[in-house]
Amino acid sequence: MELPNMEYMMRRRCDSAASVPQFTNSPTLIVMVGLPARGKTYISKKLTRYLNWIGVPTKVFNLGQYRREVQSYKSFEFFRPDNEEAMQIRKACASNALKDVVIYFSKEHGQVAVFDATNTTRERRVSIVSFAKEKGYKVFFVESICDDPDIIAQNIADVKVSSPDYLNCDKEEALADFLKRIECYKQTYVPLDDEKDRRLSYIKIFNVGSRYLVNCVRDHIQSRIVYYLMNIHVTPRSIYLSRHGESNMNLLGRIGGDSGLSPRGHKYATALGTFIKSQHIKDLKVWTSHMKRTIQTAEHLGIPYEQWKALNEIDAGVCEEMTYEEIQDNHPEEFALRDQDKYRYRYPKGESYEDLVHRLEPVIMELERQENVLVVCHQAVMRCLLAYLLDKTSDELPYLKCPLHTALKLTPVAYGKLLSNE
Amino acid sequence: MQTTLFTYQACTVDSYGLSCFSPASVPQLTNSPTLIVMVGLPARGKTYISKKLSRYLNWIGVPTKVFNLGQYRREAVQSYKNFEFFRPDNEEAMQIRRACATNALEDVVIYFSKEHGQVAVFDATNTTRERRISIVSFSKEKGYKVFFVESICDDPDIIAQNITEVKVSSPDYVNCDKDEAQADFLKRIECYKQTYVPLDDEKDRHLSYIKIFNVGSRYLVNRVQDHIQSRIVYYLMNIHVTPRSIFLSRHGESELNLLGRIGGDSGLSPRGHKYATALGGFIKGQHIKDLKVWTSHMKRTIQTAEHLGIPYEQWKALNEIDAGVCEELTYEDIQENHPEEFALRDQDKYRYRYPKGESYEDLVHRLEPVIMELERQENVLVVCHQAVMRCLLAYLLDKTADELPYLKCPLHTVLKLTPVAYGCRVEHICLNIEAVNTHRERPGNVDITRNPEEALKTIPDHF
Numbered sequence: 077m078e079l080p081n082m083e084y085m086m087r088r089r090c091d092s093a094a095s096v097p098q099f100t101n102s103p104t105l106i107v108m109v110g111l112p113a114r115g116k117t118y119i120s121k122k123l124t125r126y127l128n129w130i131g132v133p134t135k136v137f138n139l140g141q142y143r144r145e146v147q148s149y150k151s152f153e154f155f156r157p158d159n160e161e162a163m164q165i166r167k168a169c170a171s172n173a174l175k176d177v178v179i180y181f182s183k184e185h186g187q188v189a190v191f192d193a194t195n196t197t198r199e200r201r202v203s204i205v206s207f208a209k210e211k212g213y214k215v216f217f218v219e220s221i222c223d224d225p226d227i228i229a230q231n232i233a234d235v236k237v238s239s240p241d242y243l244n245c246d247k248e249e250a251l252a253d254f255l256k257r258i259e260c261y262k263q264t265y266v267p268l269d270d271e272k273d274r275r276l277s278y279i280k281i282f283n284v285g286s287r288y289l290v291n292c293v294r295d296h297i298q299s300r301i302v303y304y305l306m307n308i309h310v311t312p313r314s315i316y317l318s319r320h321g322e323s324n325m326n327l328l329g330r331i332g333g334d335s336g337l338s339p340r341g342h343k344y345a346t347a348l349g350t351f352i353k354s355q356h357i358k359d360l361k362v363w364t365s366h367m368k369r370t371i372q373t374a375e376h377l378g379i380p381y382e383q384w385k386a387l388n389e390i391d392a393g394v395c396e397e398m399t400y401e402e403i404q405d406n407h408p409e410e411f412a413l414r415d416q417d418k419y420r421y422r423y424p425k426g427e428s429y430e431d432l433v434h435r436l437e438p439v440i441m442e443l444e445r446q447e448n449v450l451v452v453c454h455q456a457v458m459r460c461l462l463a464y465l466l467d468k469t470s471d472e473l474p475y476l477k478c479p480l481h482t483a484l485k486l487t488p489v490a491y492g493k494l495l496s497n498e
Numbered sequence: 499m500q501t502t503l504f505t506y507q508a509c510t511v512d513s514y515g516l517s518c519f520s521p522a523s524v525p526q527l528t529n530s531p532t533l534i535v536m537v538g539l540p541a542r543g544k545t546y547i548s549k550k551l552s553r554y555l556n557w558i559g560v561p562t563k564v565f566n567l568g569q570y571r572r573e574a575v576q577s578y579k580n581f582e583f584f585r586p587d588n589e590e591a592m593q594i595r596r597a598c599a600t601n602a603l604e605d606v607v608i609y610f611s612k613e614h615g616q617v618a619v620f621d622a623t624n625t626t627r628e629r630r631i632s633i634v635s636f637s638k639e640k641g642y643k644v645f646f647v648e649s650i651c652d653d654p655d656i657i658a659q660n661i662t663e664v665k666v667s668s669p670d671y672v673n674c675d676k677d678e679a680q681a682d683f684l685k686r687i688e689c690y691k692q693t694y695v696p697l698d699d700e701k702d703r704h705l706s707y708i709k710i711f712n713v714g715s716r717y718l719v720n721r722v723q724d725h726i727q728s729r730i731v732y733y734l735m736n737i738h739v740t741p742r743s744i745f746l747s748r749h750g751e752s753e754l755n756l757l758g759r760i761g762g763d764s765g766l767s768p769r770g771h772k773y774a775t776a777l778g779g780f781i782k783g784q785h786i787k788d789l790k791v792w793t794s795h796m797k798r799t800i801q802t803a804e805h806l807g808i809p810y811e812q813w814k815a816l817n818e819i820d821a822g823v824c825e826e827l828t829y830e831d832i833q834e835n836h837p838e839e840f841a842l843r844d845q846d847k848y849r850y851r852y853p854k855g856e857s858y859e860d861l862v863h864r865l866e867p868v869i870m871e872l873e874r875q876e877n878v879l880v881v882c883h884q885a886v887m888r889c890l891l892a893y894l895l896d897k898t899a900d901e902l903p904y905l906k907c908p909l910h911t912v913l914k915l916t917p918v919a920y921g922c923r924v925e926h927i928c929l930n931i932e933a934v935n936t937h938r939e940r941p942g943n944v945d946i947t948r949n950p951e952e953a954l955k956t957i958p959d960h961f
Contacts, residue, residue: 274716287703288719293735296874303732306722385860396854431814445725
């Protein structure tokens with residue numbers, strides 16, 4: 077008994093191709109909590125980037141942006157708890173943001189929304205919980221608590237003094253005003269309470285991750301979020317990405333396979349070794365795949381390296397070791413289907429980019445835990461890693477440029493990543 | 499160039515092209531062994547957590563062993579009389595207990611230094627600061643990392659349940675009736691309570707630990723140091739103790755099964771369809787609450803699930819082991835075309851990777867997210883494949899890597915696994931629909947020089 081629609085469905089992989097099985101149908105509202113300069117926006121953006129990459133449509137709703145649209149910023153006085161007029165504006169902005177969340181969930185197929193605001197009063201949080209309950213959304217709070225004045229000063233210097241709010245101020249003025257802004261919030265800040273809030277689902281992050289309190293994790297996505305948040309850090313470091321040196325298959329225009337390096341490939345590997353040495357990188361970890369060409373490349377570095385099967389190149393199934401001309405000759409329909417949807421297209425008996433992302437998730441998690449790392453990998457793999465690191469969409473991912481003999485150095489900076497080509 | 503190739507060969511290739519670097523799911527990023535130290539009053543689930551965690555770590559390839567202080571004590575003090583042994587003012591008993599702890603830690607040292615252990619779980623109450631400080635010094639001196647797991651529970655119902663499930667039947671109470679055992683045990687707990695000092699937010703802020711409150715409604719995690727601790731925390735935060743059952747079944751007999759061919763992506767045979775219908779009937783008859791059904795992306799599991807009339811979720815991770823160049827071959831074909839590979843596989847079936855394919859070890863790695871989600875879920879039916887089912891079963895029943903590839907998972911049989919006490923109760927339900935046998939035992943001769951008859955001795959019949 078053949079089920080023809082089964083074939084089509086499988087070809088298209090519309091069932092749980094994402095890394096997160098579609099167990100939950102209720103959308104999730106993640107609510108950030110914390111004083112200004114506690115890393116809420118940093119966490120919101122990073123978490124969103126991760127969730128989107130693993131296939132969970134996620135969007136950040138930053139209350140500061142809503143506020144900036146209606147009111148140009150003058151001074152910290154706007155945030156004084158006794159500023160009635162400003163309070164009205166701020167409440168209206170929060171309403172608008174939540175209205176947009178509703179649209180995102182109901183009309184734009186969003187699965188997770190991150191409400192990036194201070195949400196420092198019980199009153200505000202209670203109203204969000206009611207709103208979510210009424211709409212059938214799950215709520216998960218992420219509270220960032222930090223009392224280390226150095227970390228806070230660093231945050232302010234990194235992202236606050238250059239914010240649109242302080243366009244016309246000098247650094248000193250901006251810093252002074254921002255500190256007064258924090259004081260305004262402190263007056264009414266009530267953190268999530270162990271007793272009173274024991275039925276809410278939340279994670280409290282203390283001092284940039286030395287300590288976490290996790291309460292009532294309700295489902296798979298919350299569990300993944302907690303795991304992710306507990307693995308990220310803010311210690312300065314750089315991630316180096318490079319493909320293997322040119323391989324013999326590359327020279328012949330053949331995809332996949334497991335060939336060794338060409339003479340030029342070996343030259344690159346030597347050059348890469350020299351480059352790495354010149355960078356004087358502290359405690360560099362080197363990762364390769366299980367394929368000859370990445371291992372041979374790493375061999376030239378003279379540093380111990382770790383092999384990950386998960387870093388192997390995308391499996392081209394029946395098209396392994398073919399040239400594009402051969403694929404066109406032998407599998408013209410497949411060739412066209414791939415061009416129609418390169419991200420989701422799965423080679424017969426092979427993999428799709430989407431499968432690759434799923435397979436690379438543990439690599440990304442470990443990359444987050446580590447500090448200085450050089451990943452020697454493959455074109456499709458590098459595209460997936462780069463898409464995660466640079467927040468590229470699944471449409472852009474399969475076309476990201478990752479040429480041979482080029483090392484990319486990525487250094488986290490403010491809310492993104494600075495990319496330099498070597 | 500010659501030199502480079504040689505270097506590559508030397509460091510990575512053994513007889514079947516298997517790389518010797520980090521084949522395990524957990525990259526060998528840490529060389530220091532880890533000592534997990536359980537903390538908590540009796541009947542707080544320490545042994546349950548120790549055993550489960552150990553099972554998980556071993557399955558993902560991290561050699562782990564539990565050192566249960568109760569067992570050391572039972573060996574030192576042959577017969578248990580009553581709770582008085584545990585009174586804090588019982589000097590003589592205190593000496594014995596300290597000696598037992600020392601012996602246990604000595605065995606930990608042997609496990610790490612001579613038995614290639616990576617993680618040791620010290621399953622004891624460790625309820626005083628003094629005891630914990632001495633363990634931390636011991637570890638520091640030896641170069642071990644320490645991670646505390648404290649279980650805190652004040653729900654009398656949960657504690658009563660624990661006592662009934664595992665304490666009254668403990669060797670300590672072999673000659674007591676249930677009520678006597680219960681009463682004595684409660685007094686035992688009181689002895690510990692007098693000197694119990696939980697891990698302290700302030701004083702212990704430099705230690706690495708997780709505190710589990712009330713069977714997981716809440717966790718406090720402090721100073722996770724490395725990858726393995728991060729994985730341990732993730733695992734502990736995903737397990738639960740809500741009663742449920744896990745049902746494992748292979749797909750119905752497939753067309754390729756009938757021909758004795760491995761792998762591929764064929765549909766069900768007529769008998770396979772019969773099984774799927776019977777499976778549907780069986781499942782309905784069980785009246786399972788909120789059953790989740792999982793299949794792979796392969797036709798034969800999907801077609802099987804279709805007969806159930808319940809929504810199902812497809813996981814690519816549940817796909818059968820990729821036999822690479824041996825896909826869709828019969829064992830006779832493999833013997834004829836790849837006799838050396840065939841022998842190598844018999845030599846080390848767990849680690850052997852088919853050329854351009856996978857090994858059981860790779861399969862375990864690929865199945866880890868499935869296991870994690872299985873832990874989070876409640877009632878689940880997994881419709882999968884022979885090698886996949888062997889891996890899942892090995893995790894659930896704590897089988898070793900040597901046993902795993904030879905676990906019997908016949909077609910047309912459902913396994914119902916129900917967690918009970920410290921393990922799992924297994925029920926084999928054969929639905930009485932005939933099918934070919936696909937189980938190949940390890941033959942006597944696994945040498946690459948063996949002749950074809952010896953290689954093919956144990957292959958099952960097929961059409």
